Amino acid sequence: MVLIYIDHADNQIKKATQEAISYGAAIAKLLNCSAEALILGAVEDDLTELGKLGAQKVHQLKNESLNTFDAKVHSNLIATAAKSLGATVVIFAHNINGKALAPAVAVKLSAGIVTGACRLPSLQDGFEVTKTVFSGKAFASIKIESPIKVIAINQNSFGVHPYENTALVQSIDLPIPPASIKVTNINKVKGEIPLTEASLVVSGGRGLRGPENWGILLDLAKALGAATACSRPVSDSDWRPHHEHVGQTGIQIAPDLYIAIGISGAIQHLAGVNRSKTIVVINKDSEAPFFKAADYGVIGDAFEVVPALTAAILKMKHNQ
Amino acid sequence: MNILVCISKTPDTTAKIAFTEGNTKFDENGVQWIINPYDEWYSLVRAIEIKEKDPSTQIHLITVGGVEVEPILRKALALGGDEAIRVHLNSNDSNEIAEQIAFIVKQGSYDLILTGKETIDYNSSCIGSMLSALLDLPFVSLANHLELNGNTATLIREIEGGEETNEVQLPMVVSCQKGMAEQRIPNMRGIMAARTKPLKIVEPTPTTPLTQIKEFNLPPTKTGVKLIAPDQMDELVRLLKEEAKVI
Numbered sequence: 001m002v003l004i005y006i007d008h009a010d011n012q013i014k015k016a017t018q019e020a021i022s023y024g025a026a027i028a029k030l031l032n033c034s035a036e037a038l039i040l041g042a043v044e045d046d047l048t049e050l051g052k053l054g055a056q057k058v059h060q061l062k063n064e065s066l067n068t069f070d071a072k073v074h075s076n077l078i079a080t081a082a083k084s085l086g087a088t089v090v091i092f093a094h095n096i097n098g099k100a101l102a103p104a105v106a107v108k109l110s111a112g113i114v115t116g117a118c119r120l121p122s123l124q125d126g127f128e129v130t131k132t133v134f135s136g137k138a139f140a141s142i143k144i145e146s147p148i149k150v151i152a153i154n155q156n157s158f159g160v161h162p163y164e165n166t167a168l169v170q171s172i173d174l175p176i177p178p179a180s181i182k183v184t185n186i187n188k189v190k191g192e193i194p195l196t197e198a199s200l201v202v203s204g205g206r207g208l209r210g211p212e213n214w215g216i217l218l219d220l221a222k223a224l225g226a227a228t229a230c231s232r233p234v235s236d237s238d239w240r241p242h243h244e245h246v247g248q249t250g251i252q253i254a255p256d257l258y259i260a261i262g263i264s265g266a267i268q269h270l271a272g273v274n275r276s277k278t279i280v281v282i283n284k285d286s287e288a289p290f291f292k293a294a295d296y297g298v299i300g301d302a303f304e305v306v307p308a309l310t311a312a313i314l315k316m317k318h319n320q
Numbered sequence: 321m322n323i324l325v326c327i328s329k330t331p332d333t334t335a336k337i338a339f340t341e342g343n344t345k346f347d348e349n350g351v352q353w354i355i356n357p358y359d360e361w362y363s364l365v366r367a368i369e370i371k372e373k374d375p376s377t378q379i380h381l382i383t384v385g386g387v388e389v390e391p392i393l394r395k396a397l398a399l400g401g402d403e404a405i406r407v408h409l410n411s412n413d414s415n416e417i418a419e420q421i422a423f424i425v426k427q428g429s430y431d432l433i434l435t436g437k438e439t440i441d442y443n444s445s446c447i448g449s450m451l452s453a454l455l456d457l458p459f460v461s462l463a464n465h466l467e468l469n470g471n472t473a474t475l476i477r478e479i480e481g482g483e484e485t486n487e488v489q490l491p492m493v494v495s496c497q498k499g500m501a502e503q504r505i506p507n508m509r510g511i512m513a514a515r516t517k518p519l520k521i522v523e524p525t526p527t528t529p530l531t532q533i534k535e536f537n538l539p540p541t542k543t544g545v546k547l548i549a550p551d552q553m554d555e556l557v558r559l560l561k562e563e564a565k566v567i
């Protein structure tokens with residue numbers, strides 16, 4: 001059986017988890033077994049609907065205390081549930097909580113693990129999973145040799161695929177270990193699209209010259225419904241917050257569309273974004289290395305091009 | 321306070337990414353090794369800052385790797401580590417590496433174990449989480465802030481679209497990322513002192529890898545950029561909608 005861990009916050013299942021369920025369901029099909037999901041805590045979403053993503057069953061440990069994330073408690077419960085349900089493959093999203101949980105669960109199940117997976121496993125010669133390495137500059141195909149396997153799937157790499165199921169929701173009863181972490185504060189920026197979950201990203205570099213000029217970029221992001229990102233020197237100079245820094249030493253992302261404004265395209269920057277499906281580069285220097293990694297390029301002054309692009313997008317949306 | 325900082329070597333960020341032996345091995349020819357930036361800039365420097373406030377703190381460094389790691393361990397000692405341990409094993413399997421570190425941890429007494437968020441070569445983000453499971457310790461990942469008050473750690477960790485503050489009793493494991501501290505350059509005194517600081521080499525405990533790298537591949541290169549004139553933004557929008565189908 002393939003068991004998929006459901007990550008949630010604010011009463012809602014995270015987008016990365018929807019993709020993980022689809023991915024787990026596809027693996028279950030390859031292995032000719034069932035795809036089942038596990039949720040710790042409670043959400044407002046209708047869990048039977050997870051059938052539409054490919055889950056046949058949803059096991060729920062419905063205890064309010066589990067809505068607070070505690071890596072030690074959660075990994076213990078997931079491993080115990082995986083054992084008692086007889087899971088042979090356990091799937092996580094390779095998102096913030098998935099990174100905290102999947103390796104610990106692998107240890108508890110004596111399972112080999114591949115994190116950052118980006119394709120379905122190949123079963124031709126054992127069980128091989130392809131993952132991104134060198135921050136997106138290459139792929140590695142890794143054979144998992146243990147009976148139980150743990151995989152954490154990169155966000156935006158598999159997509160969500162529709163099924164015609166209704167999932168059967170069952171409660172699961174496990175003793176809850178004592179909390180190891182006290183959450184004293186949660187601070188969320190309202191209305192902001194989380195960068196790692198975004199399918200559209202607008203990103204700015206030193207070419208924008210200073211934080212006071214970010215308005216044109218924010219307007220474009222708003223018109224598109226995109227998340228915002230930046231290059232390392234921009235966040236190092238505190239023009240933008242650290243969590244927007246993408247690249248080899250920042251966040252690695254793979255949105256459908258990445259628009260780079262006034263970013264030269266240094267190798268360390270490209271490493272974090274080159275898996276984006278479509279890359280648009282706006283730069284006034286026709287020699288900027290980023291153009292070599294781009295699908296569409298505009299050679300021009302960002303202060304003129306970006307407002308014009310925003311206007312064109314608003315016009316297109318208006319005409320729809 | 322005893323802090324254990326896990327150190328990994330990685331190729332320099334500008335290193336050419338190429339493979340040998342039928343695409344099964346990373347080509348180390350001419351590669352310059354550096355301390356994994358997350359380990360150096362964030363975990364190690366934060367440990368040094370803690371020691372600057374409380375000089376009784378001891379900073380222990382650990383790495384699992386061959387003799388080629390020693391220059392970067394010396395650099396970590398020059399930055400401010402007190403002693404280093406190298407477990408003499410070359411492995412690409414996170415499980416095995418975590419087991420080696422856990423084995424050493426169990427022989428000592430550490431209040432705080434720090435790792436970087438991930439290495440910039442394998443990007444696995446596994447060791448911290450695995451150590452917490454092997455040692456049955458609390459774990460906070462992707463922390464960008466860590467304060468100690470006696471035996472209580474206050475941490476801020478990243479969550480989707482924001483941050484969360486956690487309070488945890490030591491001992492614990494933390495994976496560190498940007499915001500935690502600022503990169504430092506070792507000074508002459510540090511470099512001199514590092515030469516005589518202890519660097520202990522220990523033989524590995526028996527472990528078996530659970531995974532094996534079968535093949536590396538490079539992504540396909542882009543076929544070429546399509547240039548759009550700055551006054552043709554309606555055309556760019558049309559291409560994004562009809563050709564690329566991303567908006």
Ligand SMILES: Cc1cc2nc3c(=O)[nH]c(=O)nc-3n(C[C@H](O)[C@H](O)[C@H](O)COP(=O)(O)OP(=O)(O)OC[C@H]3O[C@@H](n4cnc5c(N)ncnc54)[C@H](O)[C@@H]3O)c2cc1C
Pocket residue numbers: 204205206207208230231232233234245246247248249250261262263264265266267268269272282283284285288300301302303333357
């Ligand atoms: C170990 C290490 C790790 C690193 N990790 C990262 C990382 O994770 N992420 C990262 O981004 N960087 C990283 N870097 C830094 C990287 O090498 C580059 O220095 C950085 O990406 C450059 O940022 P930038 O493109 O914003 O600035 P610049 O390189 O200064 O480029 C600015 C660009 O803006 C253009 N421009 C100027 N004015 C205009 C205008 N009016 N209109 C349009 N275009 C304009 C210029 O032509 C230029 O191409 C790392 C470096 C090292 C050594």
